[in-house]
Amino acid sequence: MxxxxxxxxxxxxxxxxxxYGLAQQRLSALSRPASAPELLISxxxxxxxxxxxxDRYLAANxxxxxxxxxxxxxxxxxxxxxxxxxxxxxxxxxxLHEDNYYIAAAILPWNGQVDAAQYVLRKASDARTFDWYxxxxxxxxxxxxxxxxxxxxxxxxEAVPRARNQQDEWALQNxxxxxxxxxxxxxxxxxxxxxxxxxxxxxxxxNYLQVRAQRLRDLxxxxxxxxxxxxxxxxxxEKLDDLxxxxxxxxxxxxxxxxxxxxxxxxxxxxxxxxxxxx
Amino acid sequence: xxxxxxxGLRSGLRGRSFHAVFLLGVLMIGIAYxxxxxxPRQPQTVALDVGxxxxxFSLVLLNLFWVQELVAREIDRRVILFSLAYPVSRGAFxxxxxxxxxxxxxxxxxxxxxxxxxxxxxVGGGYNQEFGLALGVPFWSxxxxxxxxxxxxxxxxxxxxxxxTVSVLPLALGAAFAVAGKALGxxxxxxxxxxDGDVELVASYxxxxxLIRWLVPDLSRLDWREWAMYQLPPGADxxxxxxxxxxxxxxxxxxxxxxxxxRREFS
Numbered sequence: 001m002x003x004x005x006x007x008x009x010x011x012x013x014x015x016x017x018x019x020y021g022l023a024q025q026r027l028s029a030l031s032r033p034a035s036a037p038e039l040l041i042s043x044x045x046x047x048x049x050x051x052x053x054x055d056r057y058l059a060a061n062x063x064x065x066x067x068x069x070x071x072x073x074x075x076x077x078x079x080x081x082x083x084x085x086x087x088x089x090x091x092x093x094x095x096l097h098e099d100n101y102y103i104a105a106a107i108l109p110w111n112g113q114v115d116a117a118q119y120v121l122r123k124a125s126d127a128r129t130f131d132w133y134x135x136x137x138x139x140x141x142x143x144x145x146x147x148x149x150x151x152x153x154x155x156x157x158e159a160v161p162r163a164r165n166q167q168d169e170w171a172l173q174n175x176x177x178x179x180x181x182x183x184x185x186x187x188x189x190x191x192x193x194x195x196x197x198x199x200x201x202x203x204x205x206x207n208y209l210q211v212r213a214q215r216l217r218d219l220x221x222x223x224x225x226x227x228x229x230x231x232x233x234x235x236x237x238e239k240l241d242d243l244x245x246x247x248x249x250x251x252x253x254x255x256x257x258x259x260x261x262x263x264x265x266x267x268x269x270x271x272x273x274x275x276x277x278x279x
Numbered sequence: 280x281x282x283x284x285x286x287g288l289r290s291g292l293r294g295r296s297f298h299a300v301f302l303l304g305v306l307m308i309g310i311a312y313x314x315x316x317x318x319p320r321q322p323q324t325v326a327l328d329v330g331x332x333x334x335x336f337s338l339v340l341l342n343l344f345w346v347q348e349l350v351a352r353e354i355d356r357r358v359i360l361f362s363l364a365y366p367v368s369r370g371a372f373x374x375x376x377x378x379x380x381x382x383x384x385x386x387x388x389x390x391x392x393x394x395x396x397x398x399x400x401x402v403g404g405g406y407n408q409e410f411g412l413a414l415g416v417p418f419w420s421x422x423x424x425x426x427x428x429x430x431x432x433x434x435x436x437x438x439x440x441x442x443x444t445v446s447v448l449p450l451a452l453g454a455a456f457a458v459a460g461k462a463l464g465x466x467x468x469x470x471x472x473x474x475d476g477d478v479e480l481v482a483s484y485x486x487x488x489x490l491i492r493w494l495v496p497d498l499s500r501l502d503w504r505e506w507a508m509y510q511l512p513p514g515a516d517x518x519x520x521x522x523x524x525x526x527x528x529x530x531x532x533x534x535x536x537x538x539x540x541x542r543r544e545f546s
């Protein structure tokens with residue numbers, strides 16, 4: 001009896017091992033569903049607070065980590081819409097959150113989410129009364145994305161009393177004066193994004209900002225080339241290639257994001273709409 | 280009463296659940312340390328923020344387990360009959376136990392606080408964030424607020440334990456109370472600002488919230504972490520009235536618990 005029970009158990013062990021091996025083999029042959037988007041869903045604010053045990057600061061941090069670990073190189077327009085929602089939520093849970101307004105300023109408006117960036121920066125400006133950066137970025141939204149240098153300068157001047165040293169105060173006042181005096185210039189915008197990159201710790205985020213700044217530098221170079229072309233030939237360009245054929249530039253710059261540059265109806269170089277949704 | 284407090288302290292420190300939850304607290308401080316590395320601009324602030332949330336979670340759990348171990352389980356196992364055989368009131372037993380829990384909770388908060396301080400000072404990998412933290416009085420006052428928050432939860436659980444015949448009920452209802460009390464502030468703020476334009480939501484929930492805010496204290500008022508994190512001190516009146524609210528609510532719950540407990544019959 002005992003011997004047959006042992007034999008039965010051994011048999012069961014062999015059968016289950018074989019079945020397990022077979023199932024594993026079959027499973028490995030089956031393809032997995034395509035990987036989920038970077039940011040699939042965002043829960044309602046109530047649900048986020050409840051999941052964080054009622055702690056709105058924790059809810060802000062949990063949503064913040066989701067935003068921080070998302071890979072911008074794999075994100076679609078729908079992902080950016082979810083990121084915008086998440087960042088609005090974080091601004092509501094904890095408007096003082098520094099990373100939130102910084103990332104909102106650096107990523108959202110460049111991907112068609114200007115309104116969300118404006119909301120986050122407005123909240124941060126109101127809450128962080130000791131910090132001039134949110135107002136600076138808020139002003140930059142008006143300068144670069146709404147092409148309204150006067151409104152942008154107004155917000156820069158609002159930021160002046162918050163500056164913690166004379167140098168920052170002067171820099172803000174000078175910039176505001178330049179925006180009002182000279183209007184919008186792509187090269188200025190590039191310089192400001194470069195400044196943001198320089199102030200960020202080393203890593204993917206800084207690289208992202210540097211790429212954005214490089215695109216603006218390239219765009220500024222194209223705009224200068226079109227101005228030169230007009231002066232030289234007395235007419236505008238119909239295609240960007242005309243700049244190369246006319247000998248104004250040696251080659252068209254390669255867009256590091258792979259989206260490219262285009263001409264607007266008046267023949268003026270702009271960033272392609274796919275990466276600059278707000279334009 | 281002193282005797283009950285001392286025996287409660289001894290049992291609380293020896294309890295297995297205390298050790299387990301305290302370890303959880305230490306783990307949370309570890310998570311806070313690593314969470315700082317996610318932040319590009321304010322690693323120390325994020326570590327401190329997550330650490331405060333972890334300490335609050337651990338303190339509430341510790342308080343609930345202590346109430347369960349020092350009161351609910353004693354009732355369940357009928358061990359309480361030995362305690363009640365002393366010539367003192369039942370209220371003194373509950374007050375002694377609450378004092379023990381308060382002391383244990385303060386001790387745990389101080390220990391976890393020192394760990395969090397260490398984690399915050401070590402995080403960042405040499406990156407100097409522009410806006411510094413306030414790790415002196417503001418840090419310890421934030422911890423005091425969280426300890427008081429957990430004490431309110433403990434008093435509520437004690438009140439439930441005084442009348443409940445099921446030993447896990449104080450734990451379950453106490454946890455629900457802790458979440459509801461903490462979320463109340465965010466809910467009231469959301470509704471008072473128009474719920475993002477959802478008029479129907481405001482109309483249907485406002486009357487209920489108006490009633491609940493009188494029954495459940497707004498525990499988020501005891502959260503003063505912004506002082507330590509952003510050097511924004513809470514208003515003196517906010518601190519005064521939130522502490523008054525919490526202490527009065529604790530007193531009310533302890534009186535209710537004593538009344539219920541003195542009328543309870545143990546078969």
